Structure formats: structure tokens, C-alpha cells
Amino acid sequence: MDYSPHTAEDRKTMMDAVGIAAIEDLFGDIPERWRLSRLLDLPPALSEQEAFTQMKALSERNRLPDITLTGAGAYRHYIPAVVGHLTQRSEFSTAYTPYQAEISQGILQAVYEYQTMIARLTGMQVANASMYDGASATAEAAVLSARTLGRTGVVVARSVHPAYRQVLRTYAWANGLAVEEAPFTGDGRLDREALAAAVRESTAAVIVQSPNYFGVVEDLAAVAPLVHAAGAHLVHCFTEATSLGLLKPAGELGADLCAGEGQAFGNPVSYGGPYLGIFAATNPFLRKIPGRLAGATVDRDGRRAFVLTLQTREQHIRREKATSNICSNEALCALAAAVYLACLGKNLKPLAELNAAKAGYLRRRLLDLPGWAPAFSGPVYNEFVLRCPDPEGVNARWAEAGISGGVSLAGDYPELPGALLLCATELLTRADLDRAVDVIRP
CATH class of the missing domain: 3.90.1150.10 (Aspartate Aminotransferase, domain 1)
Structure with a gap:
């Protein structure tokens, strides 16, 4: 059935208010050659039952593999049933943090617990409420370093995921940064001699993935002194989050920022998304990290309460003061990660x-x-x-x-x-x- 919320009288009132005689007048600035003068060539509308039947038939064409040997940034892990049971509850089924955040204590507590787990796994002091995905989180870390240090260079290991490097170059182009790649050696690790030659006074960040795209574990402890000697920041990125359960935290190895993909924590591969960007940092970046930060406090009666401590995106503050153009987060995916990690312990x-x-x-x-x-x-x-x-x-x-x-x-x-x-x-x-x-x- 058709549904229109506005009556003819409503439409006339609005058109009178903006000074137009017809709806078509709203498109007056668009040249005629770009306007569609006919109806779209679409098949007739389907009923709900017909649409369901057609979608079901399309879904049955999918052929899932019996065995998966594919990784490269998307990983199939067992997801405990409790993850779906909790994330599908109606009070959690949103990817958005409410604008009146403090009335949603449950969501804020879940975000706070997620942040705490991520900070501990990465060895960092603070983690934000999540980002879009690992690639954008990594690029945001590079931009943050450049703005913090007032430098314009970024060195990225060639062993970093190719898609991550592509996203990084897009961010760099938009922010006037120069990106240089450092090669890998025969063991699959970053060539530290080449890195030392690439790092200059203009270098703001060095990005190293571990385990890297080849699955090789990098020696971050050996890389950190080279980076810090030039006054730059070491950014550790990752695509396989479960590795955090085995490898020594990057924060303890000298990394300043940690960014990566959290899909492996309770989120299915799901044909490419939605995924979960992880972003963690040391205390000096507390008021500069992009996205949102939930914190714990007490209310006027002394009871534990949770608040949205920082909101650094431009929708809440002046654009020139914003630290990022990230406009949302992945709260539902972060909740899945929190439940998954709490379940595994x-x-x-x-x-x-x-x-x-x-x-x-x-x-x-x-x-x-x-x-x-x-x-x-x-x-x-x-x-x-x-x-x-x-x-x-x-x-x-x-x-x-x-x-x-x-x-x-x-x-x-x-x-x-x-x-x-x-x-x-x-x-x-x-x-x-x-x-x-x-x-x-x-």
C-alpha cells in the first residue's frame, strides 16, 4: 500500500513557505540534461510474500565452503551462542550511541567494559568506543600522529595489509601527508636498516603490522627505538585480533598507538562487514584520539555511573577543533567483541x-x-x-x-x-x- 505522511494542504503550506509554485522548482539549479524525464525502468512492486520468496531463492544460490583456508584480514572463528543472544536483545540492537548518552547506562557500561578489555590486551592506557574498521583506524592513527607532532611524513611497512595501505594513502592525500613504504626482508619482517634510512625529521609515524600480512610476527621491541630516536610515533596495527591473546602487548614493546581489526572477536565474516575498528593509545593521546570515549564515575548519590567522557567529532564541537571526521562507531560490533572476550576470559x-x-x-x-x-x-x-x-x-x-x-x-x-x-x-x-x-x- 502507498503511504505519504503529507497531505496536499501540507505540501502547499511548505511550498508557500519556501516560495515555490511546484515541487519541480526545487530542482531548478540542476541542468535539464541531467534530469530524468521518465519513470525509472523498474519491474512492478512485489508484495511482502513475493519479495520474501525471491530473496530466499537468491540466498539459496550462495555456496559456503566446507573448509576455509582464507584469512588475509577476515577470519572465521567459533562464536559462542551467548554472543548472538545478548547482541540481538532489542535494547542493544543499534550501532549508535544515544545523544543523551547518560540515560543509556547499559550501553555505556558495555562500551566501558569493551574499552577496558581492549586497553589491557594492547597494553595501552586508553581505548576508544570503536571505529569503522581496522583500515580506517590505522589511517586515523597516522593522521593523529601528524597533527600532534606537526609533521607531514608517514612510513608504513610494505608488509602491512595492501588494503590498509590503500586507505592510508587516501587519508594522507586528504591531509597533505607523504607516505613512504619500507621493504621487508627474507624472513618476512620489516627491513630495519631500510626503516632507519626512511625515518626523517619530518616523519610523524611509522606503521608496522604484527602479525603482518604474511602472518609473520614482527619484532616491535627492536623497531621502537629506531622510531623514537627520530621523535616519531610507532603505530602497531593488526588484522587478526585473537593474536592479542598470545603475543606480548604492543604497548609493552614501545608502541605509542595501536589500531586494528576486531572482527575476530565475536563477529562473523559476513560477506565483508560490518567490522570493528580498534583504536588504543597511551595517556598523552587521551584528549586527541578520534571517536568517543566512555568513562566511569559516580552520581550525586555516590552510585557508580557511566558517562560519555569525550566526543571529539565535529558534530559536537566546532569543525576546526575536531580531531577526526569519523561520524559514528561500531557499538553493536564492539558489544559482540566484549561479550566474546568476557565469555572466553x-x-x-x-x-x-x-x-x-x-x-x-x-x-x-x-x-x-x-x-x-x-x-x-x-x-x-x-x-x-x-x-x-x-x-x-x-x-x-x-x-x-x-x-x-x-x-x-x-x-x-x-x-x-x-x-x-x-x-x-x-x-x-x-x-x-x-x-x-x-x-x-x-
């Missing part, structure tokens, strides 16, 4: 160890195949890169067997021909891993 470390063990087993099995060889010698978490005779052919055979294969790196890294990026999480059994190897065995 100290078991996050055994989960991370299981991921590392599964990847290690798959790597050893694949290296037994003729023509397969390690691309890097550095330590890895749950992803690794191997060279194989025919990456496209291997992925095609896996696809035929219902297996989502690895990511061929030749497109983003021409210097790595024949390289395949593979991942294994706790969802894969030994039988799954053995089957994946058997399918491509010559």
Missing part, C-alpha cells in the same frame, strides 16, 4: 595457541608436497606464505572440493610470484587439514 590464550598449532600443522603437511617451499623464515601466528608451482590451479582444485583456498600474492606483491597466503583457525579439525592437503596432492 583467560581461555583467549589457549584459543590463540590452538590457532598457531593448527597453522603449523597445515604448513608442515603442505611442505611435504613436491614443489612447495616456505616464502619466509620468520615466526608466524595462524597465517603463513608458501611458494607453490601453480597457486591458481591449486585454488581451483580446492574450490571444486568445497574448500576456500589461499590468497595469491602476485597481484599485490609482484616480487612474490607463486606465493600463496594461507590461514588455519580453531574451526578446522585435523581431518579438515588432511583433506585439504590430499585434494591437491599430485
Whole structure:
């Protein structure tokens, strides 16, 4: 049925108020050649039942893999049932923080708990209420460093996720920053000699991903002195959040800012989103970090209460005073992460160890195949890169067997021909891993 909230009299009153005789007058500034003079060529409207039937038929065309060996920034992990049970409650089913935030104590407490968990996992003193995704959070960290130090240079490791580097360059272009890439060495880690040569007095931030795009764990403790000697900030970024349960926190290794993707914490891969941007920092950045910050206090009766402590986006303050153009957050995804982490508790470390063990087993099995060889010698978490005779052919055979294969790196890294990026999480059994190897065995 049709629904229009305005009567003809309502429309006439509004048109009289703005001084127009017809609705078409509102489009007077648009040249005639750009105006559509006919109805859109669309099929007739469907009833609710017909629309449901058609959407259901489309959904049945999806073919989910039986086994997933794909990572590269999106990871399949087991999500406890309690995560969906709580996040789907009506009082939480919004991605937005209310403008009268203090009347929503439940949401603010959930955000506060999320921030506390993230700060502890990253070894930082403060974490915000979340951001869009890991790529934008990483870019925001670079812009924050540039504004704080009054510098215009950013050095990013070439081993950082290609999509993250692309987003970084977009942010840099908009903010007048110059981006330089630092190469990696034969172990898959950042080339520290090249980094030392790249860091200058104009460098505001050095961005290092660990585990990096190749799955290799970087030596942040060795990188930090090189960065700080030049007066720059070290930004640690990550795409696999469960690694935080196993690796030493970046804050304890000398990082000034930590930004990354939190999808692995209780959020499904879900065809690419929505995801969860994590942003944490040391105390000097407390009043400069983008996004929102929830805090704990007491009310006039001395009872514990939660408030929206900082809101640094321009919608709340003057544009020239804003620290970011981020206009929202991912509160529902952050809630899922908080529930997931609370559910796992100290078991996050055994989960991370299981991921590392599964990847290690798959790597050893694949290296037994003729023509397969390690691309890097550095330590890895749950992803690794191997060279194989025919990456496209291997992925095609896996696809035929219902297996989502690895990511061929030749497109983003021409210097790595024949390289395949593979991942294994706790969802894969030994039988799954053995089957994946058997399918491509010559």
C-alpha cells in the first residue's frame, strides 16, 4: 500500500513557505540534461510474500565452503551462542550511541567494559568506543600522529595489509601527508636498516603490522627505538585480533598507538562487514584520539555511573577543533567483541595457541608436497606464505572440493610470484587439514 505522511494542504503550506509554485522548482539549479524525464525502468512492486520468496531463492544460490583456508584480514572463528543472544536483545540492537548518552547506562557500561578489555590486551592506557574498521583506524592513527607532532611524513611497512595501505594513502592525500613504504626482508619482517634510512625529521609515524600480512610476527621491541630516536610515533596495527591473546602487548614493546581489526572477536565474516575498528593509545593521546570515549564515575548519590567522557567529532564541537571526521562507531560490533572476550576470559590464550598449532600443522603437511617451499623464515601466528608451482590451479582444485583456498600474492606483491597466503583457525579439525592437503596432492 502507498503511504505519504503529507497531505496536499501540507505540501502547499511548505511550498508557500519556501516560495515555490511546484515541487519541480526545487530542482531548478540542476541542468535539464541531467534530469530524468521518465519513470525509472523498474519491474512492478512485489508484495511482502513475493519479495520474501525471491530473496530466499537468491540466498539459496550462495555456496559456503566446507573448509576455509582464507584469512588475509577476515577470519572465521567459533562464536559462542551467548554472543548472538545478548547482541540481538532489542535494547542493544543499534550501532549508535544515544545523544543523551547518560540515560543509556547499559550501553555505556558495555562500551566501558569493551574499552577496558581492549586497553589491557594492547597494553595501552586508553581505548576508544570503536571505529569503522581496522583500515580506517590505522589511517586515523597516522593522521593523529601528524597533527600532534606537526609533521607531514608517514612510513608504513610494505608488509602491512595492501588494503590498509590503500586507505592510508587516501587519508594522507586528504591531509597533505607523504607516505613512504619500507621493504621487508627474507624472513618476512620489516627491513630495519631500510626503516632507519626512511625515518626523517619530518616523519610523524611509522606503521608496522604484527602479525603482518604474511602472518609473520614482527619484532616491535627492536623497531621502537629506531622510531623514537627520530621523535616519531610507532603505530602497531593488526588484522587478526585473537593474536592479542598470545603475543606480548604492543604497548609493552614501545608502541605509542595501536589500531586494528576486531572482527575476530565475536563477529562473523559476513560477506565483508560490518567490522570493528580498534583504536588504543597511551595517556598523552587521551584528549586527541578520534571517536568517543566512555568513562566511569559516580552520581550525586555516590552510585557508580557511566558517562560519555569525550566526543571529539565535529558534530559536537566546532569543525576546526575536531580531531577526526569519523561520524559514528561500531557499538553493536564492539558489544559482540566484549561479550566474546568476557565469555572466553583467560581461555583467549589457549584459543590463540590452538590457532598457531593448527597453522603449523597445515604448513608442515603442505611442505611435504613436491614443489612447495616456505616464502619466509620468520615466526608466524595462524597465517603463513608458501611458494607453490601453480597457486591458481591449486585454488581451483580446492574450490571444486568445497574448500576456500589461499590468497595469491602476485597481484599485490609482484616480487612474490607463486606465493600463496594461507590461514588455519580453531574451526578446522585435523581431518579438515588432511583433506585439504590430499585434494591437491599430485
